[in-house]
Amino acid sequence: MTFSYETLGRDAEAETWTASIASHSLKAAVAQGEPQSVLLTLLELTGRQDFADRWAMHITGPNPWDHTFSEADLQQLRSELTAVLLDRFSSNQALTPTEGETDVDGLIDLAQGTPLSKTYHRLAKKEMGLEPDTVGWTKKRPDRAEDVRVAIIGAGPSGITAAIRMQHLGLNFTLFDSAEDFGGTWLHNTYPGCGVDIASHYFSFSYAPNPDWSRYYAKQPEILDYLKKTAESAGLRRHTKFGTEVVAAKFDERDHAWHLTLHSEDGVVSNVSAEILITATGLLSAPRIPDFPGLADFRGLKFHAAQWDHSVDYAGKRVALIGTGASANQIGPTIAPEVDQLTVFQRSAQWNIGVANYLQSVSAGEKWLLANVPEYQRWFRLRTMLSQNDSLRSAAEVDPQWDADDDSISAANAQMREILTQYIKDELGDRQDLLPMALPDYPPFTKRMLRDNGWYRMMRRENVSVVAGRDISFTERGIIDDNGVEHSVDMAVFATGFDASRPLGTLQITGRDGCTIRDIWGDDDPRAHYGITVPGFPNLFVLYGPNTNIGTGGSIILQAETWSRYAAEAIVHMIEHEAAEIECRPEAMQKYNQAMDERLAGMIWSVSKGSTWYRNASGRVVTNMPWSTPEYWEMTQQVRLEDYELSDYNGNRMPTKQTTQIESS
Numbered sequence: 001m002t003f004s005y006e007t008l009g010r011d012a013e014a015e016t017w018t019a020s021i022a023s024h025s026l027k028a029a030v031a032q033g034e035p036q037s038v039l040l041t042l043l044e045l046t047g048r049q050d051f052a053d054r055w056a057m058h059i060t061g062p063n064p065w066d067h068t069f070s071e072a073d074l075q076q077l078r079s080e081l082t083a084v085l086l087d088r089f090s091s092n093q094a095l096t097p098t099e100g101e102t103d104v105d106g107l108i109d110l111a112q113g114t115p116l117s118k119t120y121h122r123l124a125k126k127e128m129g130l131e132p133d134t135v136g137w138t139k140k141r142p143d144r145a146e147d148v149r150v151a152i153i154g155a156g157p158s159g160i161t162a163a164i165r166m167q168h169l170g171l172n173f174t175l176f177d178s179a180e181d182f183g184g185t186w187l188h189n190t191y192p193g194c195g196v197d198i199a200s201h202y203f204s205f206s207y208a209p210n211p212d213w214s215r216y217y218a219k220q221p222e223i224l225d226y227l228k229k230t231a232e233s234a235g236l237r238r239h240t241k242f243g244t245e246v247v248a249a250k251f252d253e254r255d256h257a258w259h260l261t262l263h264s265e266d267g268v269v270s271n272v273s274a275e276i277l278i279t280a281t282g283l284l285s286a287p288r289i290p291d292f293p294g295l296a297d298f299r300g301l302k303f304h305a306a307q308w309d310h311s312v313d314y315a316g317k318r319v320a321l322i323g324t325g326a327s328a329n330q331i332g333p334t335i336a337p338e339v340d341q342l343t344v345f346q347r348s349a350q351w352n353i354g355v356a357n358y359l360q361s362v363s364a365g366e367k368w369l370l371a372n373v374p375e376y377q378r379w380f381r382l383r384t385m386l387s388q389n390d391s392l393r394s395a396a397e398v399d400p401q402w403d404a405d406d407d408s409i410s411a412a413n414a415q416m417r418e419i420l421t422q423y424i425k426d427e428l429g430d431r432q433d434l435l436p437m438a439l440p441d442y443p444p445f446t447k448r449m450l451r452d453n454g455w456y457r458m459m460r461r462e463n464v465s466v467v468a469g470r471d472i473s474f475t476e477r478g479i480i481d482d483n484g485v486e487h488s489v490d491m492a493v494f495a496t497g498f499d500a501s502r503p504l505g506t507l508q509i510t511g512r513d514g515c516t517i518r519d520i521w522g523d524d525d526p527r528a529h530y531g532i533t534v535p536g537f538p539n540l541f542v543l544y545g546p547n548t549n550i551g552t553g554g555s556i557i558l559q560a561e562t563w564s565r566y567a568a569e570a571i572v573h574m575i576e577h578e579a580a581e582i583e584c585r586p587e588a589m590q591k592y593n594q595a596m597d598e599r600l601a602g603m604i605w606s607v608s609k610g611s612t613w614y615r616n617a618s619g620r621v622v623t624n625m626p627w628s629t630p631e632y633w634e635m636t637q638q639v640r641l642e643d644y645e646l647s648d649y650n651g652n653r654m655p656t657k658q659t660t661q662i663e664s665s
Contacts, residue, residue, distance in 0.1 A: 023086055030078045030085070032365025033376060035069050040107055040379040042081045047102060051080065052110075061113045062386035065356055085373065104130065111379060112386050119634045127206050127385055128378040133561065134168055135568040138576060141170055145575050149273065151176065151260055153246045153507070154280035156184015157557055158543040160231050161205060162278050162564040163239060169568065174274070175236060176262065178245035182231040185282055186224045191308040191327060191493075193334030194220035197451040201370075202384040202555050205230060209377060211370035216357045217451070248508040249277055251538060256580035256649060258539065275580075276571055278564075279507065280543040283623065284498040286505050294474035301491035305331060306498070316340050318488060320479050322469065323495030324350050326450055331495060333454035336464050343487045345469025345479065348611065349440040351420050352452035354427075385555070389629045392416065393552040396445040398602045408443045409604050416444045427456035434459050437466045442610025445551070500623050501526075501616040503545060511537035521546075524616035527593050529643065530636055531625070532566055533584040538647075539574070541567035547596060548632075551605060551614065551624035558629065566636045573639060579646035579654055588643035599626035 030038060036059045043052055055077060060066045069077070108124045109115045116124070125131040137145075150166050152159050155177035166173040179187055196203050200213040203223070208230045214222060231237065241262075248261040258277040262270045287304040289295075295302075303309045305327040315338045321328055322345045329352065336342050362370075369376040399410035408414035424438050438456055458464055468482035478488040499505050501524035509517040515536055521527070528534045531548035532541055543563040550559065574582040600606050605614045605621045614623045625632055641656040648654050 023082070026086055026089070027078070027082045029365035029368045030082045032363040033078075033369050034064050034366070034380060034383070035067055035074055035077065036064075036111070037376055037380040037383055038081050039077055040111055040383075041373060041375045042077065042084065043107060043110075044102055044375045044379070045081075045084050056110055059110055059113045062111065062383050062391075063356075064387075066113065107379075108382065111383050117630065119630045123630050123633050124382055124385070127202075127558070128382050129206060129209075130378070133206065133565060135165060135565055135572060136169065137572060142575055142578075144578060145169070145171060148172065148275045148571075148575060149257075150174070150276040150278065150571070151246075151249075151258065151272065151274035152278045152280055153177075153249075154184060154282060154543075155179070155182045155231070155236075155240055155242070156186070156280060156282055157205075157227060158282070158560040158563065159184065159278075159280035160227060160234075160236065161557075161560050162280055162543060162567065163231075163236050164207075164234050165564050165568040167234065167236075167239075169572065171276075171571075173239055174272070175240040176244050176246050176260075177240065177242055180242050181228060182236070182240075183224045183227050184280075185284060185306075186220055186227055188285075189306050189308075189327075190220060190310065191305045191331050192314075193330035193453060194327075195330060196223055197326065198388055198553075198555050199384045201381055202388050203557055205557060206561060208233070209370075209381060211367060211377060213362055215359075215361050217355075217359075246507065248510070250510040251512065251540075253512060253651070256538075256647075276539050276541070278541045278543060278567055279504060279509075280560075281504065281506065283500055283503065283544045283549055286499040286502070287494075288497055288499050289494045290496060292472060292474055297476050298474040298479075298492065299476050300489055303493065305493055305495040308493075312491065314339055314491065317490040319343070320345060320487065320489040320492040321495060322472070322479075322492060323497065324348070324466075325495060325497060326448060328495035329450045329455055330453050331493065332464075333458040336458045336461055340463065342458075342461075342464045343479075343489065344464070344466040345472050345481060346437065346466050347470045348442070348447075349438055350447065350450050350455075351440055351444045352424070352450045352455050353420060354423055354452045358451050358453075385558075389554045391553045392445070392449070393628060396552050396604045398604065398607055400602075406443070407609060409607060413443050413445070413604065420444055423452075424456055427452070428460065431460045434466070437468075440610075442608055443604065445604045446608035446610035447612045447614075448551075449553075497613055500549075500613050504542065509537065509540070511540070524622065525618070525620065526622055527589065529584045529589040529592050530566065530632075532563055532636075533570070533589075533644075535584045535586040535589055538581040538583040541570065543567070546622055547600075547625050549614075549623040549625065550629065551603070552628070554629040558633070562633050562636050566639060569639045570644070573641060573644075573656075574646060577646050577654060577656060578648070580649045581645075581647040583645050583647070585643055585645055588640075596626060600624075602626070 039055050055073060058067050058069045060068060105121055108121055126133050148171055150171050150173035152162050152173060152175045155175050159175055160182060163173060163175050181187055196218055199216055200218040204210050210226055243265040245263045246260050247263050249258050251258050257273045257275050260272050287306045289304055301312055314335055317339055318341045319339045320343050321332055324346045332344060370380060394412040395416040402410045404414060408417060428434050428438060438459060459466055471482055473480045475486060478486045480486045503526050504517055526546035528542055528545045531545035548559060570582055600621050603626050605612055605624055614621050616622045646654040646656055
């Protein structure tokens with residue numbers, strides 16, 4: 001495979017490059033690049049086998065620190081790439097690949113440090129922009145496509161990428177969102193310290209890489225800005241109705257369309273119809289505050305972390321932080337230096353993992369490489385992806401032969417516990433008396449693994465107390481902990497999570513025969529085919545549906561591209577077959593869910609005694625998928641028409657013919 005602008009899907013004429021660059025500036029930029037990505041870039045640009053023979057063995061894994069380059073190696077490696085790039089820029093060369101063939105697959109394996117599966121190679125090329133990920137018509141756009149309307153609920157990451165796919169197909173679509181702008185959860189969550197726990201250069205759309213991230217793990221304002229710019233660049237605003245909440249959607253079997261009930265901000269109720277309905281409301285979108293005893297009597301300030309009140313100044317106040325999950329892990333260390341007293345009410349301690357570059361800024365030189373050397377950008381993105389996807393999966397998989405009395409599920413899980421325990425001890429330093437409150441009593445991966453934002457160092461502060469808070473109650477001026485001690489507080493922040501086991505909970509969705517989604521799913525037992533389609537609900541596609549969350553590391557942005565690609569292909573099938581409806585067969589969903597349940601039984605979330613929001617009230621895992629990221633991506637790369645029924649406008653079943661709609665950009 002040879003690299004080219006065409007395979008990248010970029011317009012070469014739109015790129016502008018400096019005709020001459022000072023060698024010292026270029027040398028300085030290359031010196032700030034990740035060594036492994038520098039080598040991969042050099043190998044792509046030169047095809048020099050002697051370079052590979054000399055340096056390839058020094059890449060030992062996908063993390064930035066996974067290498068054994070000596071300082072002499074690094075100087076020589078950087079010098080070679082600097083010379084190649086200087087020649088390119090000084091001679092004003094077009095950005096073309098090396099002459100002849102480049103062993104892309106060999107370089108992909110080298111990027112990981114070990115051989116990867118064929119599926120992973122395909123996924124890697126897609127993420128690098130080397131293979132197309134668009135869905136199109138098999139021939140020309142059918143005339144009937146003009147009459148198909150698509151309603152997308154939610155203008156967050158999933159809604160944005162779904163809209164872009166509909167736009168690519170030339171379909172008439174409308175985005176609806178109750179908020180006033182794009183962003184979804186990244187618009188609503190604005191609490192202090194809010195940020196991503198997946199590396200930014202992977203937590204971004206494959207078709208819209210961002211070379212300008214200021215940090216390797218960006219904070220909320222920067223992520224929100226990126227999402228807004230992506231949507232604006234795609235021209236989505238003119239297709240979006242903000243300040244409009246979809247409260248109900250009912251499928252009309254006579255019209256073969258969804259009738260939506262809308263509520264505007266000013267209270268106006270209206271109705272619209274669409275043949276296709278795509279929900280992109282997210283998994284963590286409905287904040288949950290438990291019904292704590294005495295809460296109504298509390299006279300202090302109070303709000304959920306996802307509904308942060310920025311009119312309140314927490315500086316100098318006595319603050320209660322209720323919860324210790326992902327949001328609390330970011331809030332606590334951020335506000336602790338400014339509050340008078342921070343009291344953390346903890347139901348259970350969390351496992352926090354330290355990441356070397358979590359708090360680091362991206363250097364100016366690396367930003368320049370990412371913006372101006374496309375080869376470097378795609379190799380850096382690939383390596384970032386490889387460092388995030390299922391990076392510690394083995395520690396979450398049950399070993400049936402493992403027998404231990406500490407609730408660990410495998411040797412890898414037990415080893416991870418030892419590593420994380422030592423990390424906690426190291427972070428606590430001379431405050432080992434805090435270890436009983438800091439150390440979880442369940443094995444790692446039972447709950448969401450957290451990136452350490454400085455939690456244990458926060459615990460060491462004189463103005464911070466972490467107390468037992470499983471069964472708290474409120475008084476007028478404070479909170480009583482599990483030991484009966486009342487803590488006086490001025491404000492209470494609820495980092496108590498979301499109704500994750502109740503997807504589409506805010507929507508009243510009615511399918512065939514007046515059956516609602518709650519009739520099928522109950523309050524917290526959702527199931528879907530690949531997490532996307534549901535029998536009895538024609539022309540409905542659920543993005544971030546049941547069992548599609550990633551529990552072993554990965555990017556939900558990649559998942560959003562995967563779900564929306566699957567939905568787009570199904571829609572193409574329906575239109576090209578001149579069908580009025582496409583509906584998942586019950587037996588197809590049952591078969592998939594049976595396989596999923598069998599695989600889930602071998603994951604820690606199903607067997608650990610520790611509590612987790614991954615499970616519903618009956619103990620079934622309803623949020624996470626058991627598959628690795630490449631496995632799920634491969635499963636959803638083609639819509640199997642035998643899994644669906646197509647019906648015409650008279651309600652008759654239609655014969656189907658499998659076609660493939662993947663096209664190059």
